[in-house]
Amino acid sequence: MKNHYALGLQQVQQELNSLQTPGLYWITCQRQEDARILLRQVVSQQNAATLISAADKPQALMTPDPADGPARMPLFSLPANKASLQQLESDFARVLDSHSGLVLFYSQAELWAKLSPDELVIWLKRMRRMLINKQITLLMIASGTAIIHLRNHLQGYFRQLDGVAHLDFQQDSWQYRINWWYSADKLLADRAIRLSCIEDQFIAANESEQNIPLSLNDENQFLAQEGVLEGAPPLSVQWQLFSDNESVFSRAQQANAATVIFSLAHNQDINSLAKMVHSLRRSRGSALKIVVREISTTLRYSDERLLLACGVNAIVPTAASLSRFLTTLEGIQGQQFSRHVPANLNALMQALQPLQQKGYLPLDAFCAAVQQLMSNTLLPENDKGLMVALRPVPQLKPEQILTLCKPRRFGDLVTLINDRIYLFLSSCRFNDLDIALKSIFSLPHDELFSNRMVWFEDNQILSEAHKIRQLTPVVQRDVSAEPIAAVPQPAHAAETVRSAQTPQPISLNLNGVSRP
Incomplete structure (x- = not known):
């Protein structure tokens, strides 16, 4: 009978929470702090375990100490270079055996970029062969800024890996996505579980409180800011037009499944619009269709990501004609918004718009x-x-x-x-x-x-x-003590300045500006 190890994720079905022996599993984490929590949670479920780290010192990874777990645990450090990776299989064969318990290998995602795709395939095949011979289970945990690149590579290693999963932070919860997971002679694939983190323990979240509207009798109604129709009158009795976005928002607070259409003409309105969208999506549920029509070229893709994360179904760019806009509205009818919208809007905005500096x-x-x-x-x-x-x-x-x-x-x-x-x-x-x-x-x-x-x-x-x-x-200088001297401009630049009535360069107070 095969020995099984537990991941320790609470209230998660057993088949997705266990690792069989021999086995080679890989979990990637978006954030390093999440990887550390997961690592300690896995260790706390073991009677015997071995930890190898190619990132931080293994002692630091186990701080604070797991609540339970083995009384003694071998800790190893690995230099974060290509040669150490390629030598790891022979090191395992020399040091580890079936009494080593679950073996955990923690690293930064950037480390794996040192191996080409062909070298990584060879590495996995050799490692898998050794694990089978030694009857060992190895759990790989990786985190860092290059995690997306690593995830894309792991998709192609179904034959070498017994399980691949990803842990994504989503502001107020975590999504645990399983590509495939082999355990207890069962293969499960394409699963997603929402997790909460309570006292440094990941636990499956209760999704039963999702806001599902009791009535969909307004699903054919359109609540729109009047500018989105480019001056045209309401297209039918189902259309209600309002003078500004605030009026649209006020009316939409009583809607269940209507199509709510906001306009966006200025970049400085994005944050206020995001707050209205977030409030509607959290309070009115998933049946509401929320659309933003760009009136002038305003949005960068980070702004689009923010609006989508707040609950927008569709964003119509300024280049789209009125007929294309109406086709988009037709295409989203009957949709249910399925993405998770975090409750903490400020944290969401800080994550997607992290730089609050300019100039x-x-x-x-x-x-x-x-x-x-x-x-x-x-x-x-x-x-x-x-x-x-x-x-x-x-x-x-x-x-x-x-x-x-x-x-x-x-x-x-x-x-x-x-x-x-x-x-x-x-x-x-x-x-x-x-x-x-x-x-x-x-x-x-x-x-x-x-x-x-x-x-x-x-x-x-x-x-x-x-x-x-x-x-x-x-040369360093204090610009505040001495004005910038004007120098002759090119003739074409000077003509442009005069034609646009742009003032000539003036004294500018900047700290730390240099001059020859």
Whole structure:
């Protein structure tokens, strides 16, 4: 009879909560703190266990001590490099046996990027062969910013892995998603369980209190801000038009399954709209259809993600025609909103809009803000924004460019280092870069800069931020004590300034700006 180990997830069915021997299982966690809690919870269920860590020291992972578990447990550290990974199978064969209990291997997701896909397949095959020979169960737990990349790779290793699952943090709860899990001669796949964390223990949440409307007799009604119809009258007796979004929200608080349509014309209205959407979705249930129509180009994809996370069924971009908008409304009829909406709106907004800064920052503050954003695991990997280095044309000095640089969105940051302007554009995609630069600079950006460099991957941005943080401007000065001297501008730039009646560069108080 096969020996079985327990994960320790409370109120989760046994088949999804156990690991058989021999076995090779892999669980990925979005956040490092969740991986630590899970690790200690698994250890607390064992009579014998062995812990290997290629990230933090294993003693730190077991702090605070698990409530239960083995009285003594072997702890091993592994250097976080490719050679150590490739040697791990032979180390296991030499040190471990069937009396080692459940073996847990904790690492950062970035470690596995050191192996190519072919090397990882070979590694898994060799490890699985050793586990079968030694009658050992190995549970891999990984976390970190590169977790999405690792998850995508694990999908293809069904033959080598007995189970793959993912633990995702969702502000007020966790979703435990099982790709497949083999236990007790049963194979279960494609399961999702919502978990709560109580006293450092993951426990299945009670979903019975979901808000299901008692009546759907208003499912054919449309409650809309009048601007979404581009001046057209109500399309039928089922349509009710209101002068502003607040009036739509007030009426929608009595709706059960109606289609509620908000308009969005200004970026500064996004947070207030998100609050209205969140309140409706939490209070009126899943049958309500909530739509946002963009009246002017306003949304970045981070804003779209926020609105969707708050409970929006569909967002109609400003480029969509009225007929396309009406087709979208038709397409969502009968839908039930199935995604989880966290109760804590402030935590949700802070997670999806983490940078509440904009404009000029000294170099150290600029780099710190960028590095903080890059470490946010709730934002999509390699899609958190752009780092742009801009070199002014010879006729202009970088200090003058700063007087023309007016970032308007939170998360758009600028700093000055020697002869370059560095911009970080949060939640800006590469194909939107020219639009963003046109909005930020009061003169045509292609006339202000002789060249530019762009970084968009997380590792590239982090590397560049670290590099420029080590640089020291050629000469430091106190800009508040001395105004910036004006220099001649190019003729075409001067003509543009006069035609647009843009004021000439003026004295600017910035701390830590350098000049030659």
